[in-house]
Amino acid sequence: MFLIWIIGGAVSAGGTPEGCRGLTGDDLELCEDARTVGTTIGVGFVVAFWVATDFILALTYLIYRLTSRQSRG
Template sequence: MQPPYQGSTAPPPRKRRRVFLWVFLAVQILFLAWVIAGAASGSGTPDECRGLTGNDLEVCEDAGDVGTTIGVGLIIGLWVAVDFILALTYLIYRLASRRPRD
């Protein structure tokens, strides 16, 4: 703990705000919810498969499962790309705002 402000010319240091951390966590929660919702949307028998039987029903359900897998994979790929862009932006910000060496 630092001693209280005692008349020196320098003001006490400001508390650092962690805005980027909260933005990053919010993005992670949004993508996680999107992945869960996307995966859950593929459960059950699709409307297009109703009335089919036997091999036709199995092929139709498998096609729906493949579509769900591709969709979730695309969401995860977008998630990775957004995280990479956020990390690169944060790195550039940190490098630009660092104190110069004396």
């Protein structure tokens, strides 16, 4: 799910943004660069959310395994 989210976000950033239409030269380059930076930040947030989710799931599994372990006697 996260991989699809990342790919979808990265693909949607292709092409010239609607807000940049009609701009030329440095203005167009600045507008496109701003969109690239925004896409990078968005993908970074998705990756961070992915890592946080994996960490929480791993911690939950570890706690479950430790509590369900039978005592050896």
